[in-house]
Amino acid sequence: MKYILVVGDGMADVALKALGGKTPLQTAEHPNMNLIASKGSAGLVKNVPSECNPGTEVAFLSIFGHDPRKVNTGRGPLEAAGIGVKLGADDLALRCNFVTVTGEDSGVLLDHSAGHISSDESRCLLEAVKEHYENSGSIEFYPGVSYRHLLVLRGGKYSEKIVTSPPHDFLNTPIEGLLVKASAKEGQATADMLNKMILGSKEFLANHPVNRARVKSGKNPGNMIWPWGQGRRPSIKTLQETTGLRGAAISAVDIVNGIGRYVGLDIVKVPGATGYFDTNYEGKADYALKTLEDHDFVLVHVEAPDEASHAGDAGLKVKTIEDMDRRLLGPLLKGLKEEEDYTIMVMADHVTQTSDGAHSRNPVPYAIYSTKQKKSRSRGGGEAVQFDEVFLQKSTADTVEGKDILGRFLKQGE
Ligand SMILES: [Zn+2]
Incomplete structure (x- = not known):
């Protein structure tokens, strides 16, 4: 059968x-x-x-x-397996989108998919993200398909006691209210670290040549990273x-x-x-x-x-x-x-x-x-x-x- x-x-x-x-x-x-x-x-x-x-x-x-x-245990570790990334028992995995935000300050979430950005363009942007954030040895980014990537936080110092927002559920919503929150005291440092990366990414992504070209041709840019769906290995x-x-x-x-x-x-x-x-x-x-x-x-x-x-x-x-x-x-x-x-x-x-x-x-x-x-x-x-x-x-x-x-x-x- x-x-x-x-x-x-x-x-x-x-x-x-x-x-x-x-x-x-x-x-x-x-x-x-x-x-x-x-x-x-x-x-x-x-x-x-x-x-x-x-x-x-x-x-x-x-x-x-x-x-x-x-x-x-969360979406991140399942995505990790999809990409073929091995997780240790202590590691925390998060799905990481490129999203489009518009407006002043932290802005408003316009598009969870950065206009269904091509994998080639998206990988190019991810290289810039890696350059900025992969220096500590415990933070790793892995490319997936189109706007979908993976963020792995290695080792036991990161907490899964955080609340993240699936971006497709919060279109046209101000970023301010969607940032990572701690669900318990031990999650605060991890939430702060992630929020710093999210908001910081806008600064170097907005003017990236890939995004400038996308905006010029009327497409949504991938001008912010958006980690969500955290979890440990199930x-x-x-x-x-x-x-x-x-x-x-x-x-x-x-x-x-x-x-x-x-x-x-x-x-x-x-x-x-x-x-x-x-x-x-x-x-x-x-x-x-x-x-x-x-x-x-x-x-x-x-x-x-x-x-x-x-x-x-x-x-x-x-x-x-x-x-x-x-x-x-x-x-x-x-x-x-x-x-x-x-x-x-x-x-x-x-x-x-x-x-x-x-x-x-x-x-x-x-x-x-x-x-x-x-x-x-x-x-x-x-x-x-x-x-x-x-x-x-x-x-x-x-x-x-x-x-x-x-x-x-x-x-x-x-
Ligand atoms: Zn589905």
Whole structure:
């Protein structure tokens, strides 16, 4: 049995004015998602427990069968694994964005992604950051994809007792109120040190040639660093340990690859996978099929719907869902031969509201189809199921807990 898990990041949404009161999933044409739901089973799954932050890391820990309340130590260490940076038990890791700030003094946070700055430009800016801050021996910066980088504070002298602000949740907000705060006395020195770096970075980044060129061509500059999502190394059981399956992950984003590494998946890089709407959908399908030749399980993650939501672009989000359906799921289903047993699940990780860019804890759609299921108990006429929040809300009696969805997925293939 081969297992394929396809996740559209932040694909679930709310009714949007821009779409005449419909959600992007209701608006988009996605015949392949509907086919999986109609031939198999579908419903809603709550990947984010009520007491957790509705981030990708929390949702994915649930999807892999873990309780994020127990295993999640923060986003930074998961990103570190995604980039391939080893952490000691004492080290503190933080995700570090380049963001765009405008206005006088510390300014207002305009863009969490510095205009989706290219990796080349972003690495150039990170070199300047390294030059300024990496002199103490315990502070290290590592480049990731586009605006996403990593900050590692080595050794036991830094405290995780701090509160940081995920920048995508605080657009158009004055920086002043978003700076790092101590959550306990021992966090104060670490908070002060980080704030000094954040505010100091504006001074040398604003006039960096890369940023001057970006401003000149009408693009948002990466004129401030923004560390957040701090944490120490977690301890997480692998997929092989919990299910016996040998798996791989295909994703353009470090956070998903990082969780993939923690759960023991091989990381498969696809050329042209960007984490944005211009990603290589066909390439992902192609590589997923190849990966299944020597793996039992493959995760295919598409970041584009989430980014379209954060850009506030409902039309673009609809397009990313349609592209995912036609250009990724289409060739994937075609390539999976019916005579070879497989089970496929398509789902969102969390809701991202295009109306305001916020993530929410609300349940999200999932659909599972297995060749096994068809052979053992056919659903007769195969009633037409729409793969969207509204249809599934009306038609499903119960919502699955996130940490139980992997079990449900694997059971369909038995
Ligand atoms: Zn996500």
